[in-house]
Each structure stands twice: as structure tokens, then as C-alpha cells.
Amino acid sequence: MAGREKKELHARGYLxxxxxxxxxxxxxxxxxxxxxxxxxKKTMEMNERCPVCSQITDIEVGFxxxxxxxxxxxxLVITVISFLLWALIIGFSFSDTRFAWWLGxxxxxxxxxxxxxxxxxxxxxxxxxxxxxxxxxxxxxNDGERIIPGQMNNW
Numbered sequence: 485m486a487g488r489e490k491k492e493l494h495a496r497g498y499l500x501x502x503x504x505x506x507x508x509x510x511x512x513x514x515x516x517x518x519x520x521x522x523x524x525k526k527t528m529e530m531n532e533r534c535p536v537c538s539q540i541t542d543i544e545v546g547f548x549x550x551x552x553x554x555x556x557x558x559x560l561v562i563t564v565i566s567f568l569l570w571a572l573i574i575g576f577s578f579s580d581t582r583f584a585w586w587l588g589x590x591x592x593x594x595x596x597x598x599x600x601x602x603x604x605x606x607x608x609x610x611x612x613x614x615x616x617x618x619x620x621x622x623x624x625x626n627d628g629e630r631i632i633p634g635q636m637n638n639w
Contacts, residue, residue: 496511501611502604505603506607507536508539508614509534509539509617510537510616512537515541515610517531520599530542539614547609551606552605554609558604562594566593567590
């Protein structure tokens, strides 16, 4: 095919990589072993390394403890947005049951979102520490300096 130009694959963008829970280094490999579900043990099982570029996903002992803060912040933002939308559309009042309805529906919505929030928070957290490498096929990933094999996946 001498006359045609070869179409190059473009890397995913940063936001797409996070929302799809992909490796931040190559933006191709999946961080999690199983698809999203309400079975929490299966949902949170991560690959030890990226299946595409071999980037370590558990960088150090207790690496993902910070995701609790990220998840909390995201849930707080969702709660504020839902309250503002509720107040604009339905209205706000303590004298009737509108506030109680919002509180119940918001809580239910956050419970449904919890598996996704946990995965999204981990994807976002690792993206703060592992940067995209456009030459990931050539460059070898850094081996974890502070990895203790006996403590892996101990979160």
C-alpha cells in the first residue's frame, strides 16, 4: 500500500483514560481485572501490572489509602450539585418533606455510584503519580522502589 498513508492510532485523552480506568502510562491497558459490578471483591481486584506496558499498579504499601479522600470529595461535589438542582427544580423547604426526599434520593444515588466511585478514585489517584509516556513501547517502566511483595494488595 505505497500510495496510502498509514493511519496512526491516537492515544486516549487524560479524562477518557481516567473514566475508562486505564493505565495512565500507556493509556491502553485496563487497571482492573473484572468489569464493574456490585460484587465488591471482584470489582476492586486490580492487575498487579498493566497488561499492555507492564507498569506496576500498586506503587507502594498503602498507596491507595488516599483514594478515600478523593472519593469523599467527588461524592461531596455530586451532593452539592444534586442539592442545587433539587432546590432550583423542586424547591427547598424544611416545613414539608422535600428536604427528606432529596436526602433519601441523594443517599440512594450515592450508594448506587459507590462501586464506580471507588474505581474512578483509584484511576484518578494513580494518574497523579504515573505520567503518560508517548514512547512507552520503547521505554521500560520504573520498577517500584518501595514495594514489599508480602504487602501487595493489602488495602
